[in-house]
């Protein structure tokens with residue numbers, strides 16, 4: 098068992114017996130028993146997709162909970178399971194092994210979903226689910242640097258095989274650029290003060306770990322929790338969104354939906370903050386393309402929220418792909434009508 102692999106997932110499910118599997122992607126052993134992610138709104142997501150004998154894509158397979166739900170719901174359902182995180186994929190492969198070749202794993206950012214499906218010989222699918230953001234194991238693993246509660250490198254990448262870390266990003270940006278990111282992605286009003294303090298800490302050699310980053314934030318705005326929320330929460334969220342290009346990824350995915358969901362197919366998207374939810378709401382707004390499955394977004398039950406705090410901020414939006422044929426005095430619109438073309442060419 099490699100020291101590196103142990104470092105990858107510390108502190109999780111310590112009581113569980115470790116089970117190490119070799120990951121070809123990371124070239125290390127990964128303790129998959131440590132990858133414990135409580136799936137949010139599993140039943141509502143699966144029932145929104147209403148799985149049948151078709152192909153579904155789970156663009157954020159993570160620990161595999163939603164994919165497992167789809168595969169269990171119908172014996173002839175197949176899933177293309179995407180994730181950009183090698184550790185998540187290794188854990189999902191292990192958990193979903195009993196389903197054999199009914200599930201195909203692809204390491205890719207979901208912004209590239211069209212090419213991932215094309216590589217699997219598909220242009221359309223019967224349904225798609227997305228459970229946005231990060232998983233509990235990603236947050237809980239100090240070595241990934243996403244949590245201000247655990248000391249680790251200021252990294253924050255979901256895919257550690259490449260790209261800029263949060264520390265490199267902070268170093269590259271000017272004070273103003275950093276403040277803009279904190280303001281827009283963290284919806285943090287005190288962004289300028291925080292950005293200046295973080296850049297000063299970096300210049301003084303005082304910005305090495307996540308706890309240093311939190312200290313620089315607290316130095317700027319004080320230790321007071323606003324509404325019970327740690328003062329570092331918004332800045333950490335902002336940097337994570339920026340490092341992983343989370344909103345760009347989401348916009349690309351949403352733009353591709355009308356092309357990859359077959360008519361009568363369904364989408365179910367779980368978002369965890371207003372920036373994400375706004376984009377999802379706007380994308381599913383076009384009544385020529387989507388018919389919402391519920392009037393309002395579905396939220397977790399009180400019971401689920403009590404058992405899994407992460408579920409409390411979740412919103413599920415789901416819709417069925419339609420082609421609305423314009424009412425015409427001559428009957429149904431012909432195949433080549435403007436509306437049909439508009440939908441088809443999206």
Ligand SMILES: C[S@@+](CC[C@H](N)C(=O)[O-])C[C@H]1O[C@@H](n2cnc3c(N)ncnc32)[C@H](O)[C@@H]1O
Pocket residue numbers: 134135136137156157158159160161162163164179180181182185205206207208228229230231232233255343346
């Ligand atoms: C909340 S978890 C999913 C949990 C999963 N639904 C389950 O039940 O176990 C989100 C997952 O999405 C992945 N992810 C986030 N953004 C991504 C992106 N742009 N492309 C691919 N995967 C992404 C993360 O790496 C993480 O594993």
